[in-house]
Amino acid sequence: MKMIKVAIVDDHKILTEGLESLITESGIAIVVGVAHSAAECRLSLGFWKPDVLLLDVGLPDISGLDFCKEIKEEFPVIKVLALTTHSEYTVVRQMLDNGASGYLIKNAMAEEVLAGIKAVAAGETFLCHEIDLLMKRPSEKNIWLSPRERELLRLISEGFTNTEIADQIFLSPETIRGYRKNLLLKLGAKNTAVLVKIAVEQKLI
Template sequence: MITVHIVDDHKILVEGLQKLVDNSGFAQTTAVSYTGEDCLWKLSFKQPHVILLDINLPDWSGIDLCSVIKEKYPQVKIVALTSYSEYSIVRQMLENGASGYVIKNAMPEEILLGIQTVADNETFLCEEIDFLMNKRSVEQVWLTPREKILLQHIVNGYTNPEIAEQMLLAVDTINNYRKKLLCKLNARNTAVLVRIALEQKLV
C-alpha cells in the first residue's frame, strides 16, 4: 500500500483528495497538513511514500519546501499538485526534486496515476504539463533530474551496465532511459547525443 501525505491549505480539496486516494485500492492517506510547518513537523515522526504538495501555501513556497523535504528525506517522492502551469515554476519544482507535477483540474485518474508512477521511481507529468514541457524548441530542451544524471554518465563514457550500477537501476531501465534521451534530443547515436549535451551545456 502506497502511503500518501497531502499538503494543501484548501480543506474541501483535501477532503476530496483524501477520498480519492483512500478509495483507490492501492494507496492510503496517512497524514494531512494545511501549512508547510505542519508538514515538516509531521514528517519528523513519519515519512510517507508520496507527498501531494501544493505550491501556494500560507507560510511556505511549495518550491522551497520541496527542496527542504528532499534534502531531509530523499526517499520521499513529491508530486506537485497545483493550479500553476507556468513553464518556469514546473521546471523549478522538478529541479528541486519533485518527481511529478499535476494540475488541480486534472482528471482524478491522472492524480492517481501520478501517485503510482512516482512510487515506482518514475517521473510523472499530467497531460497538460507534458505538452507544455515538450512544446519548447530544442534549445530549451527539458530533462528530468534522473535524465541529467544519466546524460552526465554517458558524456563521461560509462557503459550501460556501469551506469546501472551507479544509479542502482536495472540495465534494461538504463537502456530505456538512453533511448528516451536519444529521442528527446533528436540524436541518431551516442556520439551525437554527447555533442548535443556539450553544445547546449545540458551537463
C-alpha cells in the first residue's frame, strides 16, 4: 500500500509533534514536512509535494482561509485538510469554498484524524462528526460570544483602536488583534465596518 505523504502547517509545536507521532505510527502515512507559519510552508511546499496538507485556520502570519485558496491555486493536486479550533459555520463554509477537502476540530479523536487523511487522499470530502452535525443544522443560528468578546465588540463599535482597547481592558495589543481576528471569523465579516453592522443587526451590542 502506497504511503500517504502528509505535511502539517500549525504554529503550535506541541500539537505538530503529537500529530507527527500519530501519523508516523499509523502505518498509513508519513510526515514529509512541518511548518509553523504560511511563510515557512511556502518555502518548502514545492519540495515536500505532500498528498495531504493539514492546515490550521489561525496561522500567525496569514489567515488559513486565504492560505488554503493560495495553495489550491498553486498546487491543485494537494488535498487540504483543515485542522483548527474554529467550529463556526461561516469559517467551515469559507474553508470548503476556498478548496479544502476536509475539516477537523483539534479535539477530534486520533481515529478521526487518520480517517480524514485517508478520505481526502482518496479524493473524498471529510468532515469530523462535530462539523458534520453543524453543517446539517439550519443556517439561521445564534452566534454565541463570550463576555470578553462582547466587551471587545462594544469597544470596537465605539471606534477605539487596538492599542486603546488594550489599555482599557489590560491586555496586550497583540492579544486584542487576535480577538478582533476571531470576531471577524465568527461573524463572517470582511472588515471592521461589516463587523459592527452585523453586531448591531444581531443585537450583540
